[in-house]
Amino acid sequence: QRGLAADPASAHRYLNLCCALGPAFEERPENEWALALLSDERLGPAVTLHQLVRRAGSELLRRGADAGTLARTDAALLDLLDRQQRSADADAAPLPRVACDIEAVELRLLDTGFRHEYRPVDGQWQRVALPSLDEHLPPVRIGAQRAAPALISVLSQPGADGPAARLQLRQVIHGGCSGERHPAVRFLDGHGLSQHHGHAARQLSWPLPAPPPVPPSTGLGLALADETAPQISLLQLPSCGVRDEGVPLGAQALQVWTYPSSQWLFGMQRESSPTLHWPRTAAEAPATPATRCRIERNGVPVNPKGWVYGFDEELPAALRAGMAKLFEAWQASVQRPALQLTPGLFVGRQVLSWGWREGAGGLAGEAVMRAVADLDLGLSLDLRLDGELSLGGARTAVHLVAAGQARLQHSIRREQALPPLGQAVAGAVLRFAFPFVVHTAPVAQDDGIVCSAAGPCLGTLGGELGLRPRLSGGSGWQWYLRLASDPVLLPFTVHDPVLGHTRRSLALLPALSLVDWSLG
Numbered sequence: 113q114r115g116l117a118a119d120p121a122s123a124h125r126y127l128n129l130c131c132a133l134g135p136a137f138e139e140r141p142e143n144e145w146a147l148a149l150l151s152d153e154r155l156g157p158a159v160t161l162h163q164l165v166r167r168a169g170s171e172l173l174r175r176g177a178d179a180g181t182l183a184r185t186d187a188a189l190l191d192l193l194d195r196q197q198r199s200a201d202a203d204a205a206p207l208p209r210v211a212c213d214i215e216a217v218e219l220r221l222l223d224t225g226f227r228h229e230y231r232p233v234d235g236q237w238q239r240v241a242l243p244s245l246d247e248h249l250p251p252v253r254i255g256a257q258r259a260a261p262a263l264i265s266v267l268s269q270p271g272a273d274g275p276a277a278r279l280q281l282r283q284v285i286h287g288g289c290s291g292e293r294h295p296a297v298r299f300l301d302g303h304g305l306s307q308h309h310g311h312a313a314r315q316l317s318w319p320l321p322a323p324p325p326v327p328p329s330t331g332l333g334l335a336l337a338d339e340t341a342p343q344i345s346l347l348q349l350p351s352c353g354v355r356d357e358g359v360p361l362g363a364q365a366l367q368v369w370t371y372p373s374s375q376w377l378f379g380m381q382r383e384s385s386p387t388l389h390w391p392r393t394a395a396e397a398p399a400t401p402a403t404r405c406r407i408e409r410n411g412v413p414v415n416p417k418g419w420v421y422g423f424d425e426e427l428p429a430a431l432r433a434g435m436a437k438l439f440e441a442w443q444a445s446v447q448r449p450a451l452q453l454t455p456g457l458f459v460g461r462q463v464l465s466w467g468w469r470e471g472a473g474g475l476a477g478e479a480v481m482r483a484v485a486d487l488d489l490g491l492s493l494d495l496r497l498d499g500e501l502s503l504g505g506a507r508t509a510v511h512l513v514a515a516g517q518a519r520l521q522h523s524i525r526r527e528q529a530l531p532p533l534g535q536a537v538a539g540a541v542l543r544f545a546f547p548f549v550v551h552t553a554p555v556a557q558d559d560g561i562v563c564s565a566a567g568p569c570l571g572t573l574g575g576e577l578g579l580r581p582r583l584s585g586g587s588g589w590q591w592y593l594r595l596a597s598d599p600v601l602l603p604f605t606v607h608d609p610v611l612g613h614t615r616r617s618l619a620l621l622p623a624l625s626l627v628d629w630s631l632g
Contacts, residue, residue, distance in 0.1 A: 143171075145171075214286065216284045217364060223275060262367065266368060295351070380461070390452075463486050464524075485522075495514045506606050524536055563605070599619060
């Protein structure tokens with residue numbers, strides 16, 4: 113009826129109280145205090161019985177009754193229960209007999225002077241030292257009016273980068289049990305379990321090195337805005353969780369997520385590439401590098417070789433393969449085919465910076481991937497397809513052109529949990545579509561048959577470039593380019609001096625996926 117059956121120790125102590133105060137003592141008017149304690153859902157069975165025994169002793173003394181017998185029988189009962197527990201488990205903790213609880217806990221981060229962020233200052237990106245977080249980052253406090261967070265986030269650096277940040281813990285104890293079992297601190301991480309008891313557990317600090325960086329499988333050395341996983345540890349503050357009056361705070365446990373504090377800077381500037389021709393000739397000069405790239409991690413340069421190779425070698429190779437595919441389709445439609453393309457891809461200056469930082473709750477709660485960028489994504493394409501058509505006995509020179517320019521100037525300022533990172537970066541995409549325009553020039557013939565365009569052609573050369581989530585596994589973002597051609601249809605009119613006018617539609621090109629390239 114009182115919810116004590118599941119806890120044998122509490123059930124036995126309740127029966128002992130019935131011997132001292134009478135059966136169903138809590139239902140008597142003079143024992144309303146007992147009913148209030150038994151009805152308080154905030155108290156566990158062990159705490160409820162501890163407070164009932166203490167209050168019953170005081171009430172018996174006030175009434176002039178024998179309070180000593182209750183104290184002796186309750187102590188003997190606890191001795192018996194302790195012996196039974198130790199016979200089953202030699203390491204079993206003794207049942208609490210005196211008030212022992214945590215009054216307050218404070219967690220604070222120390223030794224954070226290594227923290228920096230990259231920020232645009234007067235138009236230039238600079239590495240800026242953060243204010244002393246030892247003073248400006250509010251500590252996490254746990255107490256009667258402040259519940260413990262589920263986790264705290266610590267930004268630190270790997271041991272190879274220098275001294276790690278330190279987590280300082282201070283706790284104030286209410287009462288205290290014998291043997292200095294409490295206060296106590298238990299910390300479980302990848303290196304094992306460390307424990308402290310007694311005076312040493314009231315105030316201590318220890319380093320929390322961040323996990324070493326793991327380069328992505330791409331071989332590029334980094335992934336853009338990679339939300340690396342934290343190292344998760346468990347902090348426990350054991351306690352008897354017993355008070356003579358009131359609701360105890362009890363034992364505390366929370367996760368500690370340690371994130372790398374590394375801050376990255378990625379800067380790139382590209383220019384237009386040289387013109388490509390088909391049919392290809394062996395005498396074409398090699399392309400000059402069009403990409404300049406600068407990468408830093410915590411102020412230390414990172415070799416950008418893989419990124420430069422991707423933009424200056426792999427991207428042109430993908431573009432050449434796409435144009436070869438387009439030329440092959442064009443060659444099937446015309447005689448004397450020729451293709452010329454002057455590309456400008458990712459033209460402009462792109463600067464991105466990213467790294468973990470504390471969220472709005474400071475130490476409490478998950479960290480936030482800060483991402484700040486100034487993007488100037490430019491694109492220009494000048495595609496020209498030439499050839500001759502034979503249609504209805506007539507011949508005409510065809511010049512098919514798709515040309516245009518597009519630019520996206522986009523800033524990313526994601527410094528808190530909202531908006532989500534995906535939403536903040538999603539706008540860094542430049543979409544384009546350049547319509548095909550055709551010009552025809554009839555070739556004179558003795559029979560007088562003439563072929564010419566009868567209207568505009570249908571079809572576009574389009575696609576998109578920018579940033580998207582990595583498709584190669586893991587978190588982070590990658591540069592990408594997609595280029596495709598719609599079916600190109602052109603209405604023609606054939607004028608025959610004998611047969612008159614004939615109108616036809618001719619498919620000059622099929623739908624083609626030309627380039628699907630990514631880097632990152």
